[in-house]
Amino acid sequence: MTFNEVVDRRNTRSVKWDLTEQLFKDKEILPMWVADMDFQTPKPVIDALVDRASHGIFGYTVTDEAIHSIIKEWLSKRHDWEIQTDWLTYSPGVVPSLHTIVEALTEPGDSILIQTPVYPPFYDVIKKHDRSIVTSSLYLQEGRYEIDFEDFEEKIQNVKAFILCNPHNPVGRVWTKEELQRMADLCTKHDVLIFSDEIHADLIYAGHKHVPMASLSDKVANRTTTCLSPTKTFNIAGLQASYIVTPESEMKKKIDAQFGLQGINMLNTMGVTAIESSYAHGEEWLDELVEVLDSNKELLMKRMHEETDHIQIIEPEGTYLVWMDCRGLGLSHNELKEFMRTKAKVGLNDGASFGKEGEGFMRINIATPPQTLNEGIDRIVEAANNHRGNGSN
Template identity: 55%
Template structure:
């Protein structure tokens, strides 16, 4: 049996995904296919490195040394053909923390910040909690596929936007933006002097022939206006170890971000996160390549089953991430009814699309980073509930 088809019992591990079901869904009978972590063990080399570090037994203050920085530089070069300088790196507990720091450091209260909805829920809080003005550039949904409304994007920039938070690859719609699209965004940012804060945490998780292109790699000019937030956490299932980093070529912006981290007492990696990040980037490539095959298989299975059983549900064309964005509009339910149907009738724990903006009201997000048996159980529950409805 494949490592990725082995069921891992995550109960009683303080898992948000599994142990918080009662709190989130008001029942522990749902099969959790929601929060974005995987039901797979991390690469064995990472586990071995963590055990070795644990056996040392001393957990004092830990530095991010040159070896850790080199592992990041080499990974980005090898996997994404992006050559960076290690001096561009800053460190953070997580990408959401980095987004908060970047907004605080590089914009002012009242500034307009653009997001492209439906989009990752924390983007809303990152803007609103710091008294910035949230401006939507809704994505265009047509023929089961999402594209960017560039005319609307430019209009929003003309209205005085100071920053764009770019989700690339996009969560939850699963787009891996093409070079042409990124170049158009870059041209608009340069033209209207809008900085880009790029959340690229899913950058390693591209499917089929799709390839992630770091936004800052488009040109030196756009690199000078971009803050890129990345981590190995989604790639290697290490979210609980809280290790991420920011790449900022612009020295002035980087110093402002670092100062913001310092003012909050942040900016250091914990001991285990440090070890896991370096080891994953040095030794996790084969594991990742196998994972991507599993994710593609799982995506194709869900698409096939929902079509074969004529559920009326449509999986939006997915190019990256392990999250499926499912169009449920044929069920003719409002957002609350859809949520209740999934919990009480289907007994699957999905993310309600409405939480990603009103543009997601008729959608649900499904996490497919799980063994085949778990996926089959979740899909069968969904199919039976729809057939019985």
């Protein structure tokens, strides 16, 4: 399989493809929303899953020292982060992990800071456990989102914890070591815990480097718990396997105990197989994938810049999710959603679902073969120019 091959995902119970008509009320919608890829998983992973399936028995399955070690090696090689295997806790996914961490390490009534616009489940993992949301808005400057450190410091003084998104979904920033250190110093100064969602850590474009927050120093590590997974990296989200890295032993005990209260103490058989095979044999595929995503990113930016004046692309530094500034269309946000659905006929993520700062924006998924991406761009450009007049550059 090449990254140019279009694989028909319909009738596979795909959330992205099979729920599109139900969600967008139109069977002609091209889905470019939910965060999985239209590329087949690396062949060594498929082979490992087929081999495991051929055994024919799917009993309770452990995450043993071999799995621990392969995660340790991956984080060392890809991210220069040396962890201990006894820091690991396994979970079905990063969102369940965040729910559990919030329950384990904070109390009802505590305040938790997030940097908005941000991944919508961050709001839920705070609100649903009777914690209070405190927001610090990122600001857009010359096509790049920045942290308002004055606001961040003011807000961080009055919270119990901070949920970091790095790389940031949806704005695509890969926070620099200097930015991370500055945030970490403020969290240390005000005794704030850090819950770091780093699920997109492996999907980084040339010129940028992912730095795990907990890798900065022992002092930072001892207040940080990090959520990671190969599922975004290798397109195996449906296998539901992730892990948490918690260096501080008392924090880890509380997290493990909270999982115990939910009856969660192991992964599914195929998830375990996928973690091992993807990290052991997927690196070459991943390097090629990042080149493909980079090419798709450049294609999107070039075509939008050349073919319409009405939509600006916020260039991502990581992830395959791209933030589009659609304010030039002159529509209210509800009108924008309807415009993309009924005029462009493209299924995108609603920018306002990421916070009020996302009004006038939409999120597009570019992890798809270039011919599919081009079709999506064709639809958006044509609709935009018909709406505002053909004001291309």
